[in-house]
Amino acid sequence: NAGVTQTPKFQVLKTGQSMTLQCAQDMNHNSMYWYRQDPGMGLRLIYYSASEGTTDKGEVPNGYNVSRLNKREFSLRLESAAPSQTSVYFCASSPRRNTYSNQPQHFGDGTRLSIL
Amino acid sequence: DQQVKQNSPSLSVQEGRISILNCDYTNSMFDYFLWYKKYPAEGPTFLISISSIKDKNEDGRFTVFLNKSAKHLSLHIVPSQPGDSAVYFCAAKGSGGSNYKLTFGKGTLLTVNP
Numbered sequence: 001n002a003g004v005t006q007t008p009k010f011q012v013l014k015t016g017q018s019m020t021l022q023c024a025q026d027m028n029h030n031s032m033y034w035y036r037q038d039p040g041m042g043l044r045l046i047y048y049s050a051s052e053g054t055t056d057k058g059e060v061p062n063g064y065n066v067s068r069l070n071k072r073e074f075s076l077r078l079e080s081a082a083p084s085q086t087s088v089y090f091c092a093s094s095p096r097r098n099t100y101s102n103q104p105q106h107f108g109d110g111t112r113l114s115i116l
Numbered sequence: 117d118q119q120v121k122q123n124s125p126s127l128s129v130q131e132g133r134i135s136i137l138n139c140d141y142t143n144s145m146f147d148y149f150l151w152y153k154k155y156p157a158e159g160p161t162f163l164i165s166i167s168s169i170k171d172k173n174e175d176g177r178f179t180v181f182l183n184k185s186a187k188h189l190s191l192h193i194v195p196s197q198p199g200d201s202a203v204y205f206c207a208a209k210g211s212g213g214s215n216y217k218l219t220f221g222k223g224t225l226l227t228v229n230p
Contacts, residue, residue: 004159033218035220042205042220042222042223043160043205043220045217045218045219090160104150104162106162107152109157109158109159
């Protein structure tokens with residue numbers, strides 16, 4: 001009963017290093033999302049993938065890239081990490097919205113990333 | 117420009133009493149609203165939702181009220197329990213082309229004292 005799994009759980013990087021955060025879901029959901037949460041802030045959407053093969057920018061996409069590898073997996077890449085990207089990153093998934101119902105997003109437990 | 121606002125960063129209540137968490141929104145295109153609960157070091161967990169065609173939705177101890185004219189929703193927890201102590205996020209989703217994206221408030225830390 002895993003739901004949404006994120007790896008790693010913790011990571012420390014130096015400024016300028018690159019890293020990929022992994023996310024996988026086993027609920028056969030079509031849509032996947034990456035958020036960041038900073039102290040005193042709500043969750044802010046970085047990128048999302050409405051369905052396999054598509055990705056779109058969210059509210060704060062600068063400095064990030066994403067790959068929807070297949071229906072299960074959605075990765076987030078920092079090409080050149082900056083201290084401003086120190087945050088907790090959450091991946092989420094949801095079924096595609098249909099006309100007659102809304103479905104909540106289901107979240108992983110997060111990746112805590114520190115950039116020195 | 118914050119579209120979903122939770123103006124109370126924290127709330128403290130006694131066990132057994134009612135907890136009322138408030139949320140205001142500015143975007144009239146929002147048509148679906150959710151509350152998430154978050155414990156430290158865990159991801160947010162879906163709690164309860166409401167569609168804009170309703171004004172109330174109840175699930176056990178949790179009730180969400182929606183006042184569309186005031187662009188206001190609230191979460192009532194009755195009776196409150198110490199295990200309810202967590203950060204509560206209000207979120208909203210729009211219709212049309214942006215119907216996949218959730219906009220979150222900053223959260224309210226609820227502390228239920230035994």
